[in-house]
Amino acid sequence: MSVSVAVTGATGEMGRAVLDAAGDREEVSVAFAVNRDPDEDASVEGVPVEPAREFDRLLADRDPDVLVDFTGPASSQNYVAVATEAGVASVVGTTGFGDDGEQALRELAEYAPVLKAANFGRGVHALLSAVESAVADLPGYDAEVTETHHNRKRDAPSGTANAILETIEDAREASGPADGESGERVHGREGEAPREAGEIGVHARRAGTITGEHEVLLANNHEELRLTHRAEDRGVFAEGALDAAVWLAGREPGWYDFADVVEGGDDGATDREATDRGDDR
Known part of the structure; x- marks a missing residue:
């Protein structure tokens, strides 16, 4: 029907x-x-x-x-x-x-x-699941979220980036935040801006006709993990x-x-x- x-x-x-x-x-x-x-x-x-x-x-x-x-x-x-x-x-x-x-x-x-x-995007649903698992498995790792869209997009961060940020925050809360972690979202950096423990960096880029790209970076212990979703259409x-x-x-x-x-x-x-x-x- x-x-x-x-x-x-x-x-x-x-x-x-x-x-x-x-x-x-x-x-x-x-x-x-x-x-x-x-x-x-x-x-x-x-x-x-x-x-x-x-x-x-x-x-x-x-x-x-x-x-x-x-x-x-x-x-x-x-x-x-x-x-x-x-x-x-x-x-x-x-x-x-x-x-x-x-x-x-x-x-x-x-x-x-x-x-x-x-x-x-079904791939974004899979990305959120992967982010939840990775954050739970990597306590204390620094987290940065970067999203890129076309130059006409109005809201920033994107709705998808906000969903990723909420997933990171929920996963950290579920596993118990590390001592001294702020959990604060920091949008971009300028001047003297050292990273505080537990903060989540957020970066929104707008350029050209890019449909949408989201990347989560988790880094610590001399290693880094990048999870990326890119929509081509x-x-x-x-x-x-x-x-x-x-x-x-x-x-x-x-x-x-x-x-x-x-x-x-x-x-x-x-x-x-x-x-x-x-x-x-």
Whole structure:
């Protein structure tokens, strides 16, 4: 059975990639695509792009199964709120949310399924797993995270870099932080800036048309370990977002993660139960 998707930010780079990927998948159909103030008769991959102000009406008329959103935090929150009111599930790839914005999405997930991920690359999911294991196995090692993206990316560090940083912090907490470790994130270095024990260096680079690269460096004891993920095309993320949409269609209301999709979880029960309790995980 085909899963029908609505695509927002349709003329943006990720919106285009999603529509391109959807056209090659038999199990996915596009109900409609919208963008803020599109050109007259605009279309992407043969799909007409309609004005975002028509989003409410299009939801009612076309009845999609899932919203796929790669826009900005404010517009994304609005789209998901409207979709939730219509009983439509949402896959959110937008990054840059503050704590209040993400909490608002979690509250909407009480009424319709919401799956939010900083990165829809299956390789990134594997990277996070490897980082968790490596940090646990290398206590006391210095950690540096470097991410590189195209020169138009707005948020820094990237959502994926923040997910990596949280993984490092959680792994250290689980294994017990070493005495005297600060655990502080240090963004770049300038002037006299010696490393403090346990701090995590964070570096964001913006240049050219680079799709996305993330590297974790762990170093100590006269050795270093580098874990790197490099995305060569946005289609990687588009395919993952559509995998998530197919998986999410028909699910119960709740907060889901791309790990549920990759790991083949049946219901994402842990996250959904946390949402039902109102926990801010």
